[in-house]
Amino acid sequence: MKPPPPAPLATDTGAAAEPVSPGASTSVQGLTVRFRGTLALDGVSLTLSTGVIGLLGPNGAGKTTLLRILATALVPDRGELRILGRNPLVPTERQEIRRRLGYLPQTPGFHRQFTAFEFVDYIAILKEHTERAARHEEVRRVLAAVGLSEERGKKMKSLSGGMRQRVTLAAALIGEPELLILDEPTVGLDPEQRLRFRDLIAEFASDRTVLLSTHQTEDVTALCHRVVVLEAGRVRCDETPEGLCEIARGRVWFGEDRDPSAIAGWRTRARTYRNIGTPPPGAELAEPTLEDAYLLLNSTPDGAAE
Numbered sequence: 001m002k003p004p005p006p007a008p009l010a011t012d013t014g015a016a017a018e019p020v021s022p023g024a025s026t027s028v029q030g031l032t033v034r035f036r037g038t039l040a041l042d043g044v045s046l047t048l049s050t051g052v053i054g055l056l057g058p059n060g061a062g063k064t065t066l067l068r069i070l071a072t073a074l075v076p077d078r079g080e081l082r083i084l085g086r087n088p089l090v091p092t093e094r095q096e097i098r099r100r101l102g103y104l105p106q107t108p109g110f111h112r113q114f115t116a117f118e119f120v121d122y123i124a125i126l127k128e129h130t131e132r133a134a135r136h137e138e139v140r141r142v143l144a145a146v147g148l149s150e151e152r153g154k155k156m157k158s159l160s161g162g163m164r165q166r167v168t169l170a171a172a173l174i175g176e177p178e179l180l181i182l183d184e185p186t187v188g189l190d191p192e193q194r195l196r197f198r199d200l201i202a203e204f205a206s207d208r209t210v211l212l213s214t215h216q217t218e219d220v221t222a223l224c225h226r227v228v229v230l231e232a233g234r235v236r237c238d239e240t241p242e243g244l245c246e247i248a249r250g251r252v253w254f255g256e257d258r259d260p261s262a263i264a265g266w267r268t269r270a271r272t273y274r275n276i277g278t279p280p281p282g283a284e285l286a287e288p289t290l291e292d293a294y295l296l297l298n299s300t301p302d303g304a305a306e
């Protein structure tokens with residue numbers, strides 16, 4: 001579907017804070033962002049729903065740019081947005097949004113001398129958790145949730161990459177946010193921690209919204225009820241994971257060799273090749289996965305894969 005033309009951005013000048021409703025929705029319309037010569041987002045429209053929504057797309061598709069806008073870290077050039085029912089361009093509403101959302105950025109900055117506890121506590125202070133004892137209790141809770149109770153006194157600089165990633169996830173979970181925005185949260189996690197992450201997020205999302213940007217299609221299959229694929233700054237597909245898989249049905253097959261006519265193909269553990277594209281007559285078809293469908297979608301022009 002063609003996105004509606006981008007609307008001019010409303011400014012905060014003179015706008016009054018609107019009353020807010022609990023469980024209010026988040027939606028964007030015609031979001032457009034240009035960085036000098038690069039059109040990072042080109043008229044993106046989306047309404048977020050409860051549960052985990054996966055955001056997929058090749059490098060440079062615009063995922064991080066979209067997440068930064070939703071996290072109120074970046075203002076788009078054009079478009080309309082409501083985040084948790086509020087207008088992020090109105091300072092009082094923006095502050096309210098920031099209290100109610102959790103954001104794990106792709107490259108979090110932290111002071112190397114901070115301990116894990118101090119780092120998460122610092123984020124809690126920024127979110128205006130002013131009562132010290134309750135705040136410290138909350139910091140201990142989120143560090144326990146990511147399995148880092150023992151490491152809470154260790155300095156950030158001495159933690160492994162995967163542990164730091166879990167500390168920043170803990171910081172994003174402070175205050176049980178209504179909207180959790182995660183930019184490649186499982187990078188660097190070992191398999192056990194990845195499963196723990198899935199458990200944590202699945203439970204968290206039972207009555208809240210999580211937007212999960214990732215290159216890990218297995219995480220999307222395991223966690224998401226909906227998957228949005230961005231391509232060159234546009235929404236290419238907004239589907240259930242099962243619906244997305246269906247575009248690859250009848251287009252994945254096994255062969256003795258990599259089929260030269262295949263769009264993509266790789267050797268499997270069974271030493272056969274898994275090919276994606278248009279199978280030759282009589283080919284042994286495979287049950288499609290989300291990864292197959294995603295590869296197929298990325299390698300075909302818009303409209304050709306449906």
Ligand SMILES: Nc1ncnc2c1ncn2[C@@H]1O[C@H](COP(=O)(O)OP(=O)(O)OP(=O)(O)O)[C@@H](O)[C@H]1O
Pocket residue numbers: 035036038039040057058059060061062063064065066
């Ligand atoms: N601050 C910036 N200045 C200039 N160009 C930028 C900036 N941020 C992003 N871009 C460009 O905007 C486009 C979208 O980038 P973005 O980081 O949103 O993509 P992405 O889908 O998150 O990619 P990746 O999967 O590699 O993280 C890219 O072409 C990128 O080079």
